[in-house]
Amino acid sequence: MTDLATPNTTGDTWVRYRDDLERPRPDEEEIIDRIIAVLRRNNERAYRTYKRGVRDAHAKSHGILRGELIVPAGLPKELAQGLFATPGSYPVVARLSSTSGAIRSDQLRGVRGLGIKVLGARGPRALPGDDATTQDFIMVTHREFLFADAHAYLTQGMPTAWALARLSDPVLRVGSNALAALDERVLRRIGRPLPPTLGVFVRPNTHILGDTFYSSAPLRWGDHVAKLLYTPSSPEVVALRDRPMDAVGINALQDLVVDFFATHSAEYELRVQLCTDPRVMPIEDATVPWPESVSPHRTVATIRFDRQDPYTPERRAFGDDVLSFNSWRGLAAHRPMGSINRLKKRVYEASSNFRHDVNNAARFEPTDISQLPQ
Template sequence: MSYLSYRDDLEQPRPDEEQIIDKIIAVLRDNNERAYRKYKRGLRDAHAKSHGILRGELTVPAGLAPELAQGMFATPATYPVIARLSSTSGVIRSDQLRGVRGLGIKVLGVPGTRALPDDEASTQDFIMVTHREFLFADAHAYLTKGMPTAWALARLPDAALRTGSDLVAALNTHVLRRIGRSVPPNLGVFVAPNTHILGETFYSSAPLRYGDYVAKLLYTPVSPEVTALRGEAVDADAGVNAHQNLIVDFFAEHSATYELRAQLCTDTATMPIEDATVPWPEDDSPHRTVATIRFDVQDPYTPARRAYGDDVLSFNSWRGLDAHRPLGSINRLKKRVYEASSNYRHDVNNAPRLEPRDATELPP
C-alpha cells in the first residue's frame, strides 16, 4: 500500500482564515466571561467539566512497520501519561445529558523538535473526542454554523437541552429513519445514547503529521473490563455526576488498557486535509495499533487531583513534536482558540500554568 508523504504544501488555508479565527475567539471570550460571572472561576470554553484525571503509561511496542514507526512511535519506549476525561460543553452540565465526551492525553518526557518554536516542554498532547469526524469542515464553517450552536449551548439550561435532545432523538427514530434520512451531524451528537465513558472510542477527528506521513488517530478499549462497558447505558438515576462516579468506582477495583491506533492517509482526494467532515475510508487504510495505554487501580478524582487537572493543566494538540504537528483548518483554529482559553482561565484563577515533567506531579 502506498501512503501519502508529508509535505508543507498539503495545507491550503483560506486567505481570510485568521480574521475568521479572530471572530470565533471574540465570541468564545464572551462565553468565558459569562461562565466566570456564573461560577466565580475561569473554565475552559470547551471540555469544562472533567470526570476523572488518570495516571498511566503509554508503551510503544517493538516491531512496528516502518510507516508506523514515526515520530514518538519510532523507538520502543514506555512514557508516563496523564489523561483527563471530560464532556465537551463549555459550561458545567448534568452527566445525564447526551453529548460529546472528550479525552486529553498528555505524554511526558518525549524528546524531539517541537511544533511551536517557543515551546520548551517535553510533553506530547493528543486531544480526542467521541465523534469520528469533526462536525464542521473548517474554520469558516465553524464560524457560520458552529458558533450559533456554541452561543446557544452556553446559555440554555439543562432542562431545555434535555427536552430538545429527546425531541431530536424521537424525530430521528420515528420519522427521519423511515424515509432514509437522519438529523444533521451537529444535532446527531445529541441523539446518540448516553453510555459509559470508559467504554467509548475516541478520535482525533482532524489529521496530524505522522513523521514522514499524515494520519488520524483513535483510542479504543481493549482489556476485558473496559470492552465490556461498550454501549452500556448510563442509569437515568445515577445523578448529575454519573460519569465521575462510574470512573471512580471502576478504578477502585480495576485496571484498564486501551490502544492508540493510526490511520495513514493514502490520497488527499478521498482523505482531505482541510475538510474535517469527510470520513477517511477504512478499506483504503485501516487504523493500526501504534501504542497501548494502561491505567492501574487509582483514585482518579481526589480534590487535589481534580484541582490540578481543571485549574493547572492545559491540553493543546499543538504542544508536542513537530513530527506530530496538527494539520488542517480546524487544527489551526484550535491552536489559537485553545491558547486564548487557557490564558484567560489561568489569569482569572490566578493559577500557575505548568507542564509536568514527571507523573508524580499529579497529586495522589
C-alpha cells in the same frame, strides 16, 4: 500521486508529509479572530456564573488518570514515526470530560472528550519557543468533526455554541429528547439518521470508559499524515462498550470512573489511520470520512491505567485548574494539520490564558508523573 506518496510492500501508498498539503483560506486568521471574540464572551459569562474560569470547551472533567503509554517493538516503518519510532514506555496523564463549555448534568446527552498528555516526549517541537517535554493528543467521541473548516465553524458552529452556553439543563434535556424522537422517525422513514450536527445531541448516554475516541482532524505522522483512534482493549472496558449509563445524578460519569478504578485496571489501544490519497482523505475538510477500506486503523501503542482514585480533590484541581491540553503542544513529528486544528491552536491558547489569569493560577507543564497529585 507519485510526488506525494511512498509505495509500501503491499503496493499501497502512504502520503508523504509536505507543508503544501495544507491550503488555508486567505481570510482564515480574521475568521479565527472573530471566533475567539465570541468565545471570550462565553468565557466571561462562565466566570460570572461559576466564580472561576473554566475551559470554553471540555469544561467539566470526570476523571484525571495516571497511566502509561507503551510503544511495542516491531512496528512497521510507516507507523514507527515520531514518538513511536522506538519501543519504550512513557508516563501519561489523561483527562476525561464532556465537551460543553458549561458545567452540566451528566444525564444530558452529548459529546465526550479525552486529553492525553504524554511525558518525556523529547525532540523538535511543533511550535517555536515551546520548551516542554510533553506530547498532547486531544480526542472526542465523534469520528469526523462537525464542521469542515474555520469558516464553517464561524457560520454554522458559533451560533450553536453561543446558544448552548446560555440554555439551561432542563431546556436542553427537552430539546435533546425531542431530537431523539425525531431521529427515530426520520430513520424509519428514509433510512438515514439526522445530520451529524444534530446527531451529537441524541447520542445515547453510555459508560464513558467503554467509549472510542477520535482525533477527528489529521496530524503529521512523521514522514506521513494520519488520524488517531483510542479504543478499549482489556476485557473489563471492552465489556463497557455501548453499555447504557445506569448511574444517576449530575456527576454520574465521575461516579462511574471512580467506582471502576477502585477495583479494576484498564487498557486501551491507540491506533493510526494513514492517509493514502489527499483527494479521498482531505486535509482541510474535517467532515469527510477517511474510508477504512482504503486505510484501516492500525495499533501503534497500548495505554494502561492501573487501579487508582482518579478524582481526589487534589487531582481535580490539578486537572481542571492547573493543566492545559493543546494538541499543538508536542513534537514537530506530530504537528496538527488542517483548518480545524489551526483554529484550535489559537482558540485553546486564548481560553487557557483567560482561565489561568482569572484564577490566578500559574501555567504549568509537568516533567515528572510524581507531579500529578495522588
